[in-house]
Amino acid sequence: MRAVAIAKRGGPEVLELREVSTPEPAQGELLVQVQAAGVNYRDVYEREGRGVYADTPIGIAGVEGAGTVTAIGDAVSEFSPGDRVAWHASPGSYAEQVAVAADEAVLVPDGMPTELAAAVLLQGMTAHYLATSTFPVKSGDETLVHAGAGGVGRLLIQIIKLRGGRVIATTSTAEKAELARSAGADETIEYDGFSERVRELTSGVGVCVAYDAVGASTFDGSLGALRHRGLLVLYGQASGPVAPFDPERLRTRSLFITRPVLGSHTATRDELLQRAGEVLRWVADGRLEVRIAGRYPLARARQAHEDLESRRATGKLLLLP
Ligand SMILES: NC(=O)c1ccc[n+]([C@@H]2O[C@H](COP(=O)([O-])OP(=O)(O)OC[C@H]3O[C@@H](n4cnc5c(N)ncnc54)[C@H](OP(=O)(O)O)[C@@H]3O)[C@@H](O)[C@H]2O)c1
16 A cells, blocks of 8 residues: 655655555554545654654654544454544554554544544644633633634634634734634734734733644743733644743743643543544534645645645645545
């Protein structure tokens, strides 16, 4: 079968389309014919060996996707060949076939296109936990969402609005500002001077929560945009890692900071099914709109990474094997 390998740590050019042997489903695993694989920032960090990924072994890229079960390993009772499933944490997903742990798979709802499930699972569950668990947004809460036209950003804006919050979103271009507004953002602002602008838009008070996955270039401003006892949710580092941080800086307004990951919010089968189920239901009934911004054959995985990293992407990017 064909798959996209990370030949060595580096830029998008290290992604190579290769002929490799088809995986065998081990005990507790499903073999899946991949219909769509999700392209995520995590894949970029892993390719570069950034942060916690410095020591992970390199191999086939990608962790997210959806497709049809073609075979099952021993001790699998929940799924059968022919089922359509989606997953968000199975290494080797940039491939025609992948072995997925049955514990990590969720059924794609009847009537939902398979590629739509691949497009929403990882980013949708991320937006879901950020707005419902990390900081459960309630009616009237003022929030800041960075990169509001991004994959997670647009979904996060929509979920905050479903919960009655107000959203100020940063974006880098007028076209992206329009996309953030179409997701429900109340205000869109530029990155330049965003901290001061947030204070103006909140009558000098600041926001209760700042959702920041841009990292290095926005971290200080995000802290400055918070109200007393506000929470900075640093959930990624698209612009690079944040420099070491002195906790004394939280003292000015008794601020909080957290660095959450999706894995802690899908750690049990029950929580995964509950979170994925709610996200997929919201997509199915139209409460959550998913924007697929690019579809690429496996051979163009490099281009997909370039588009994500160069800020050209305005929504989900998918590889279609
Ligand atoms: N912790 C978790 O559980 C978790 C899970 C999923 C994703 N994430 C994080 O969420 C973030 C967004 O992921 P995504 O897949 O949805 O990507 P994305 O938002 O579609 O793309 C990243 C966006 O960040 C903005 N950005 C600002 N400065 C940038 C820079 N120097 N370089 C690149 N981008 C920059 C760009 O939007 P503008 O041009 O509008 O600035 C860009 O489009 C990533 O940091 C990712 O690691 C975290």
